[in-house]
Amino acid sequence: MPETPLIELKAVCFGYADRSPILNQVDLTLAANQRIGLIGANGSGKTTLFYLIMGLIKPTAGTILFRGRPTNSEDEFKGLRREVGLLFQDADDQLFSPTVLEDIAFGPLNLGASIDEARSRALATLDSLGLGHLAQRITHQLSGGEKKLVALATILVMEPAALLLDEPTNNLDPVTRDRLIAILAGLDLAAIIISHDYDFLAETCRDTNIMADGKVLTGEPSSLHTHYHIHRHGELPHRHGDT
Numbered sequence: 001m002p003e004t005p006l007i008e009l010k011a012v013c014f015g016y017a018d019r020s021p022i023l024n025q026v027d028l029t030l031a032a033n034q035r036i037g038l039i040g041a042n043g044s045g046k047t048t049l050f051y052l053i054m055g056l057i058k059p060t061a062g063t064i065l066f067r068g069r070p071t072n073s074e075d076e077f078k079g080l081r082r083e084v085g086l087l088f089q090d091a092d093d094q095l096f097s098p099t100v101l102e103d104i105a106f107g108p109l110n111l112g113a114s115i116d117e118a119r120s121r122a123l124a125t126l127d128s129l130g131l132g133h134l135a136q137r138i139t140h141q142l143s144g145g146e147k148k149l150v151a152l153a154t155i156l157v158m159e160p161a162a163l164l165l166d167e168p169t170n171n172l173d174p175v176t177r178d179r180l181i182a183i184l185a186g187l188d189l190a191a192i193i194i195s196h197d198y199d200f201l202a203e204t205c206r207d208t209n210i211m212a213d214g215k216v217l218t219g220e221p222s223s224l225h226t227h228y229h230i231h232r233h234g235e236l237p238h239r240h241g242d243t
């Protein structure tokens with residue numbers, strides 16, 4: 001029997017109140033341990049798709065299933081959010097405690113861990129990411145790249161089954177970007193990764209989909225790459241060797 005997908009969207013539609021539809025009958029399946037890249041023009045609805053999966057906004061039609069069960073009520077989405085971590089595009093939307101350690105311990109504490117347990121889980125998570133030296137730092141004084149990795153730590157400490165990463169390489173220098181690639185390679189969990197960095201997606205995801213015209217289009221990465229360039233630049237991508 002085929003394994004039940006972790007997350008499944010069936011014919012999901014959505015439009016913000018005063019605007020035309022953003023998502024039109026979107027189908028998407030994320031299996032356990034699958035990595036899906038999502039690329040698409042600004043405003044095509046990628047972040048909106050993540051907000052729908054997390055239950056932060058509700059579809060106007062269609063179904064979101066988590067572990068094979070339709071997810072509608074706030075309690076059902078709370079269950080999903082315990083296992084699916086969203087890395088916001090802007091790390092400042094994720095970090096709100098005075099120190100890094102407090103920020104990372106917040107999630108476990110919120111779910112009933114003792115102070116000692118939350119602290120040791122937070123420290124272990126920081127260490128696993130090579131960020132132990134940041135534990136006592138004032139969060140808002142971190143660099144952009146440090147904030148991004150700490151924001152990821154606030155999610156990983158919850159031991160999620162899946163990550164939704166919204167443009168995780170934005171403003172990262174090449175060294176931190178490579179570090180993020182290595183971190184993701186070492187994690188045994190599913191992910192959907194939104195990025196405009198096609199090479200990053202090629203390195204971190206086996207499948208890359210494109211978001212366009214209110215749909216998530218699947219296919220061969222090379223043809224999607226071409227499709228993306230046509231959408232973005234109105235032209236085909238340049239290939240090495242082209243004259």
Ligand SMILES: Nc1ncnc2c1ncn2[C@@H]1O[C@H](COP(=O)(O)OP(=O)(O)OP(=O)(O)O)[C@@H](O)[C@H]1O
Pocket residue numbers: 016017019022040041042043044045046047048049
């Ligand atoms: N709260 C809102 N109210 C009305 N319109 C919104 C709202 N949030 C987003 N939009 C619009 O919905 C569309 C999709 O936005 P979304 O952020 O999902 O796109 P995106 O693909 O993630 O874009 P980007 O690559 O620029 O991050 C955009 O046209 C945006 O202006």
